[in-house]
Amino acid sequence: MVDRGVNVMIGPRRILTAGGTFACALGIGFIMQNMATPPEGAVPDNSTQIASLTATAPDNAWDPLQDTVAVAVQDTQHQTSPKLTDVRYTSAMIPAPPKSAPQPERLPSMSVDRAVAVPASLTDQPIAVPPQDVPAPGFSCDIEMTANVQAAAMVEVSLNAPCMAHERFTLHHNGMMISEILDDDGQSRIKVPALSSDAVFMASFVNGKAAMISAKVNTLEYYDRAVIQWQGESGLHLHAFEFGADYDDAGHIWAKTKGDLKQAVGGKGGFMVRLGVDSLAAAYMAEVYTFPTGVAQKSGNVALTVEAEVTQANCGRDITAQSLEVAGAGPLRVRDLELAVPACDATGDFLVLKNMLNDLKIAQK
Secondary structure (H helix, E strand, O other): OOOOOOOOOOOHHHHHHHHHHHHHHHHHHHHHHHHOOOOOOOOOOOOOEEEOOOOOOOOOOOOHHHOOOOOOOOOHHHOOOOOOOOOOEEEOOOOOOOOOOOOOOOOOOOOOOOOOOOOOOOOOOOOOOOOOOOOOOOOOOOOEEEEEEEHHHEEEEEEEOHHHOOOEEEEEEOOEEEEEEOOOOOEEEEEEEOOOOEEEEEEEEOOOOEEEEEEEOHHHHHOEEEEEEEEOOOOEEEEEEEOOOOOOOOOEEOOOOOEOHHHHHOOOOOEEEEEOOOOOOOOEEEEEEEEOHHHOOOOEEEEEEEEEEOOOOOOOOEEEEEEEEEEOOOOEEEEEEEEEOOOHHHOOOEEEEOOOOOOEEEOOO
16 A cells, blocks of 8 residues: 655656656657558568657656656556557668679780790809818827837837927837836937837826837847836846946946947846836836947856835835846746835845846846
8 A cells, every 4th residue: 555645755856867868768759650650651561560659658657867866746646557559570781783794804815826935045054072171280299109120229219299299198119118218399219229129119107198109129149138117116127237247347237327329239238127117106117238249349247137116115025026137039027026015124135136137047149
């Protein structure tokens, strides 16, 4: 039940808004009605039908924008509903397509003659030789090795390796090993007593590189040789006592009185050569005694001994050594030595080994 005596106060601003909204609704209906009226003589098209709507609204139509404002309530009997009036069918105006779509213009017809292939003329052309690469300047790392035979069956072995200055190497020859080192220019010259008439020398370096050279030594048959070799500080020395000489006599040949190579060539006496660089750590060292047996100017014996001095470097240790002997151009004789050196309180003493080498028996020639 609706109370008819209730009055609602609506502000002027709200009334203007509601009135404007209702006026817009009436305007829309009017426009739709007029647009829906077909021109005279037009034939309705049943394929597309559009209905025009003309709406009439009561003076007190509800404004949806006034959802927060209460409106005057009227009796439901006096309310009216919008009615559809004057419904007419109209035909949509669909434009007709053109009679024909535009077509591209044809190119003018032109006669094409048959193409004829003409063979190209071929002529021989010289092929240019590319320029050779020029090596960059620098030192060669190749090892050059030479061997020159000299008097008294000696061989001068030379090495040249400019890019390996100060490099250590080991020289091998017929079982003998000695440690050497290249100088500032990467060179080395060593005079080695030949132990074979077909002498072969090999130099091996720590970096794995090596070089080899051979030489023919025809005069070796006139000389006898004895070698003692070792590694490190062994304190060993080879002594030769020619024709009954004693210590410090003229015929006592060892590292401190080496004899004369020229005397050996003349058949008058022997000489000693010490090989290796003892300043290198664990160096291979050797001492070689040579006597001209084949051209000796007098007969007699040469006593050969090996002596070991007790030093602070070898005292209380076991040392090893090896002896090599060659008579003329005969086979090589080898003996190994292992010696227990006395304790360090014996420093300065000497151990004499008389049977390491065979004495030489000299017959005058």
